[in-house]
Amino acid sequence: MNRLVSLVSRARVRWLATPAALLLASTAASAQEVVDRWGPTPPASTYGPRFDSLFSLITTLIGISFLIVLVMLLVPCLRDNAKKGKKAHFDHGTSLHDKRFTAVVSVVVFIVLDAWVLVRAMGDLREAYWNVPAPDTPGIFKVEVLAQQWAWNFRTPGVDGELGTPDDVITINELTVPIGRPVVFNLTSKDVIHSLFLPDMRLKRDANPGAINVAWFEAAKSGDFDILCAELCGYAHYQMHGKLHVLPEADFPAWEKDASALALAAYDANDTEARWAWDWKE
Ligand SMILES: [Cu+2]
Numbered sequence: 001m002n003r004l005v006s007l008v009s010r011a012r013v014r015w016l017a018t019p020a021a022l023l024l025a026s027t028a029a030s031a032q033e034v035v036d037r038w039g040p041t042p043p044a045s046t047y048g049p050r051f052d053s054l055f056s057l058i059t060t061l062i063g064i065s066f067l068i069v070l071v072m073l074l075v076p077c078l079r080d081n082a083k084k085g086k087k088a089h090f091d092h093g094t095s096l097h098d099k100r101f102t103a104v105v106s107v108v109v110f111i112v113l114d115a116w117v118l119v120r121a122m123g124d125l126r127e128a129y130w131n132v133p134a135p136d137t138p139g140i141f142k143v144e145v146l147a148q149q150w151a152w153n154f155r156t157p158g159v160d161g162e163l164g165t166p167d168d169v170i171t172i173n174e175l176t177v178p179i180g181r182p183v184v185f186n187l188t189s190k191d192v193i194h195s196l197f198l199p200d201m202r203l204k205r206d207a208n209p210g211a212i213n214v215a216w217f218e219a220a221k222s223g224d225f226d227i228l229c230a231e232l233c234g235y236a237h238y239q240m241h242g243k244l245h246v247l248p249e250a251d252f253p254a255w256e257k258d259a260s261a262l263a264l265a266a267y268d269a270n271d272t273e274a275r276w277a278w279d280w281k282e
Contacts, residue, residue: 040052040055040199041199041200042200043200043201043202043220044200044201044219044220044221044223044225044246045198045200045201045202045203045217045218045219045220046217046218046219046220047124047128047129047202047217047218048200048201048202048220050124050128051124051128051129051202052202054117054120054121054124057116057117057120058117061113061116061117065109065113132184132214132215132216132282133182133184133216134282135184135280135282137182139181139182140181140182140183140184141156141157141177141178141181141182141183141184142156142157142163142184142186142280143155143156143175143177143183143184143185143186144163144185144186144187144276144277144278145185145186145187145188145196145207146188146189146190146207146276147187147188147189147190147194147196147207147229147233147240148189148190148191148194149190149191149192149233149234149236149240150229150233150234150236150237150239150240151172151173151240151242152172152173152175152196152227152229152240152242153170153171153172153276154170154171154172154174154175155168155169155170155276155277156168156169156171156175156176156177156256157169158256158259158260158263159256159257159260160260163277163280164275164277164278166263166264166267166269167260167261167263167264167267168263168277169256169259169260169263170263170274172242173227173241173242173243174242174243174245175227175242175243175244175245176244176245176246176247176252176255176259177219177244177245177246177247177252178219178246178247178249178252179219179220179221179222179246179247179248179249179252180218180219180249181218182216182217182218183216183217183218183219184214184215184216185205185213185214185215185216186212186213186214186278186280186281187205187206187207187212187213187214187215188207188208188209188210188211188212188213188278189207189208189209190209191209192209192233192234193206193207193208193209193231193233194206194207194229194231194233194240195207195229195230195231196215196227196229196230197227197228197229197230198217198225198226198227198228198244199225199226199228200225200226200244201217201219201225201244202217203215203216203217204230206231212278212281214281214282219246221246222246222247222248223245223246224243224244224245224246225243225244225246226241226242226243226244227241227242227243227244228240228241229241
């Protein structure tokens, strides 16, 4: 009988080992494909690589911890399963050895690893994400964002460089910005909470009714990128997306001149609805 149990156990280990080996081999081969298909798009902002590196650090630390726990669980299971007459031993983990072990693991996970991630994250936030250029910084490109169910309204200053003037370029679900200049947002909402999400720029910021939130990024690549809403904001939330066009430095002035001229031509002083600009907030 014991011989039979042992044979069955060995057969089970082999039965598990083959698909596991196949799975590992195919995982390694297609890991790049999985990252390309399901992973984030390459960062397109100047601060994007910082956040990707933080994300990789967290993923690596969690991955290593997961593997250690997996090995600690699997080794005794596989090793002792085939032993004759070996019975499971239940333990409350109250011995001094167990308490010491628990304390060491807790210190490593909660103090060493978490503190490491926290210090890195706070540094990235302070030096990049929250380091919004002041409104009087030369060369910044100001954008006012008014979110609503279910569209993004954008206002950019036009050729005069001033917001709230007749040549402001007002667009819906389309935003055109220059490369290499800090783009600074003032965001608010007409109705419910929305969240401006520019995944390629690694930027996400809530737009709250009754408040003006500030955010910024600087594009490092030109091209067309997604604008999304990252806050469930009603039944047509899924429709709340647009396009961010990042133009090369040489092309932007011509685009802005044309867009400003169109805005001036369409300007209607009696259309108070169209004039939703506000005093810029730092
Ligand atoms: Cu929304």
